[in-house]
Amino acid sequence: xxxxxxxxxxxxxxxxxxxxxxxxxxxxxxxxxxxxxxxxxxxxxxxxxxxxxxxxxxxxxxxxxxxxxxxxxxxxxxxxxxxxxxxxxxxxxxxxxxxxxxxxxxxxxxxxxxxxxxxx
Amino acid sequence: xxxxxxxxxxxxxxxxxxxxxxxxxxxxxxxxxxxxxxxxxxxxxxxxxxxxxxxxxxxxxxxxxxxxxxxxxxxxxxxxxxxxxxxxxxxxxxxxxxxxxxxxxxxxxx
Numbered sequence: 075x076x077x078x079x080x081x082x083x084x085x086x087x088x089x090x091x092x093x094x095x096x097x098x099x100x101x102x103x104x105x106x107x108x109x110x111x112x113x114x115x116x117x118x119x120x121x122x123x124x125x126x127x128x129x130x131x132x133x134x135x136x137x138x139x140x141x142x143x144x145x146x147x148x149x150x151x152x153x154x155x156x157x158x159x160x161x162x163x164x165x166x167x168x169x170x171x172x173x174x175x176x177x178x179x180x181x182x183x184x185x186x187x188x189x190x191x192x193x194x
Numbered sequence: 195x196x197x198x199x200x201x202x203x204x205x206x207x208x209x210x211x212x213x214x215x216x217x218x219x220x221x222x223x224x225x226x227x228x229x230x231x232x233x234x235x236x237x238x239x240x241x242x243x244x245x246x247x248x249x250x251x252x253x254x255x256x257x258x259x260x261x262x263x264x265x266x267x268x269x270x271x272x273x274x275x276x277x278x279x280x281x282x283x284x285x286x287x288x289x290x291x292x293x294x295x296x297x298x299x300x301x302x303x304x
Contacts, residue, residue, distance in 0.1 A: 078236065107291065116198070116282050116294030117237070130290055165237070181225055181286040185236035 078186035080166050086192045087156055094152045095189045099168030106149050107183060108141055109165040110134065117165050123149060124171065156193045163188040198285055198295035205301045212270040214298045216283035219264060223285035226259065227292065228268045231280045240268070240281075270300075278302045 079098045087093050099106045105124050109117035120139070121131045125146040135141075138156075143149040153160055167183040197219045206212045218226065227242040243250045243257045243266075250257045256269040266283055280299050284292040 114202075114296065116284070116296050117292070119291040119293070122290055132291075167237075181227065181292065182239055182242070183292060184239070185229075187234065187236045 080186040097166030103168035107167040111163040200295040
């Protein structure tokens with residue numbers, strides 16, 4: 075198992091352009107999470123999926139952001155009409171959630187290396 | 195809303211103990227976590243503690259929890275240069291997301 079992977083690792087774009095990031099979770103993990111991390115801050119939750127269903131979205135996720143997980147495996151995060159304030163590290167995490175598992179393990183999220191977005 | 199706070203910087207000498215502190219506001223959190231972030235690498239879970247526990251020890255790591263004061267600490271014994279990183283505490287007010295502090299940059303001096 076190679077862990078959570080994200081692509082690309084770095085993206086530089088001009089304001090107003092659209093960008094799309096991909097996350098491949100650890101296989102068999104049914105939950106996938108997106109976080110955003112700005113310099114000097116901790117990650118902030120954006121959204122999560124259980125299998126292919128997007129179950130929760132943070133108010134940080136404006137209408138310009140959309141995430142999908144069409145087959146319950148990899149996920150994409152698209153940002154339309156990027157703004158300079160979108161510059162951040164976008165982190166993906168995954169885990170396997172089970173009602174029969176203790177709560178601590180259920181929140182043991184495994185993170186990918188992130189995609190660093192720079193909007194010029 | 196939930197809030198998790200940490201001091202920003204900590205410097206220690208190699209071989210000394212490091213203590214990283216964290217406070218949180220959400221009393222409903224049942225689990226609290228410590229993550230480590232090294233440059234260019236993803237967040238790595240170090241340990242977690244159930245809110246009914248006062249202490250958890252895992253090799254060089256000791257987590258202390260004062261639920262009354264909503265205070266969490268991570269002690270690293272015999273700190274090594276490889277421990278230099280950013281350490282985040284996080285709580286899990288729901289079973290769906292983690293709320294992270296701003297992180298503590300630990301610098302280990304030779």
